Structures are given as C-alpha cells and as structure tokens.
Amino acid sequence: AQKITQTQPGMFVQEKEAVTLDCTYDTSDQSYGLFWYKQPSSGEMIFLIYQGSYDEQNATEGRYSLNFQKARKSANLVISASQLGDSAMYFCAMREGGGADGLTFGKGTHLIIQP
Amino acid sequence: DAGVTQSPTHLIKTRGQQVTLRCSPKSGHDTVSWYQQALGQGPQFIFQYYEEEERQRGNFPDRFSGHQFPNYSSELNVNALLLGDSALYLCASSSGTGGPYNEQFFGPGTRLTVL
Numbered sequence A: 001a002q003k004i005t006q007t008q009p010g011m012f013v014q015e016k017e018a019v020t021l022d023c024t025y026d027t028s029d030q031s032y033g034l035f036w037y038k039q040p041s042s043g044e045m046i047f048l049i050y051q052g053s054y055d056e057q058n059a060t061e062g063r064y065s066l067n068f069q070k071a072r073k074s075a076n077l078v079i080s081a082s083q084l085g086d087s088a089m090y091f092c093a094m095r096e097g098g099g100a101d102g103l104t105f106g107k108g109t110h111l112i113i114q115p
Numbered sequence B: 001d002a003g004v005t006q007s008p009t010h011l012i013k014t015r016g017q018q019v020t021l022r023c024s025p026k027s028g029h030d031t032v033s034w035y036q037q038a039l040g041q042g043p044q045f046i047f048q049y050y051e052e053e054e055r056q057r058g059n060f061p062d063r064f065s066g067h068q069f070p071n072y073s074s075e076l077n078v079n080a081l082l083l084g085d086s087a088l089y090l091c092a093s094s095s096g097t098g099g100p101y102n103e104q105f106f107g108p109g110t111r112l113t114v115l
Helices: none
Strands: A010-014 A019-021 A032-039 A046-052 A064-069 A074-079 A088-096 A109-114 B005-007 B010-013 B019-024 B031-037 B044-050 B053-057 B064-068 B074-078 B087-094 B110-114
Touching: A010 A019, A019 A109, A032 A064, A032 A074, A046 A064, A046 A074, A074 A088, B005 B087, B010 B019, B019 B087, B019 B110, B031 B074, B044 B064, B074 B087
Parallel strands: A010 A109, B010 B110
Antiparallel strands: A019 A074, A032 A046, A032 A088, A064 A074, A088 A109, B005 B019, B019 B074, B031 B044, B031 B087, B044 B053, B064 B074, B087 B110
C-alpha cells in the first residue's frame, strides 16, 4: 500500500486564485511529520511547510497553509493568491517515527498557473 | 552560507559501469540522505549516513553503496549500472539530533543517464 497518495497528477489554476493540493497518508505510528516540497524544473527540492502529528494547529508559512485532518489522514497544501512562479511539481512527504529518518514521498502534482 | 552541493551535475554511463556521486552538506549539518528520483516519480529514499555509518536504508539492492567522510561529505556508489538506474539523484542534509521535524535541505541533484 502506498504511504503517501497524491491523487492529482496535474492542475491548471488561474493566477491569483487559491489552490488546494491533496495528500493522504498511511501510517500506524503516533509520532510522524508531514512535509510539502516544491520542485521547479531545475530539479532542486524546496521545503515549503511542515506539520507534526502532535501539532494541534494547522501550519502556515506565508501564502502556504497545511489543512491537517488527522482522523482522515489528510494533509492538503493550500496556496493562497497563486502566482506564475508557483508553477512547479509539488510533493507531499512523510517521516515516520520520532527519529531523523528518510522521507517517503508521493508521486507529486504538477501545478500550472495560467495568467 | 553554502547550501547542499552535488557533483557532477550530469553524467552519462553505459550499462555495467560503476559511478560515484558526491555531496557536501549544508554548513552545520552532519547527516546526509540520498534519494533516487525517476522521471515522473517522487524521490525514493536510498539510505542515510550519520557519524560515518549507514543509519537507515530504503529498498535498494546492494549495488547501491555509500560512504560518509569525517567532514560529513558523502559519496553514493552504484555498481553494475542498469538502464533503470537512470534518474535524478538527490542528496539532502540535516542535523542528526533532530526529531520528526528534521528539515532536510536538498541539493540540485545529479542527473545520471545510463545507455
């Protein structure tokens, strides 16, 4: 079974609109972390936002927020007021356990912002 | 403050050959993780090095091996290359003392093509 599922292979969004990228995860651990990364065509993975499993409030970082629904095992990324520079691949990832382990990534969503 | 650096940027090899990829972590980081990202896929965790030892390993064959040096830099070695090893290889550095929130900073990657 996949540990991270991103069901939107591609999305087209008009500039200045808000966009939600879906992510569901599967783990039996109580302690885990959820991450979102942006990958432009250059290839480098850029960290956007983090949500810990024990965090009670949804994480926010500037225009990025994470809609964390623990019972549903959902961690959707919301980008407000999208910009042309937001066009990229977006990956949801998880770290299980309490240690500094490797990340498990989803297959990604290709987001294209249209003017 | 230099971020994570990787060399070379691109590499072309033929089947059966061996390859070595290099990574220098971000200043202050002591842990290096390696990921393989096939075209159109999310990164897959290969292994992680901490204190010059392999601390965790993903589902990759023994053809994939690594090393970490006293200055925390790392090498990824792949023996007996297969066509399926063609991918973007990403290195990420972090602090080994982190918990679930242990942000990994990624390098620009090495694009390996196996002919």
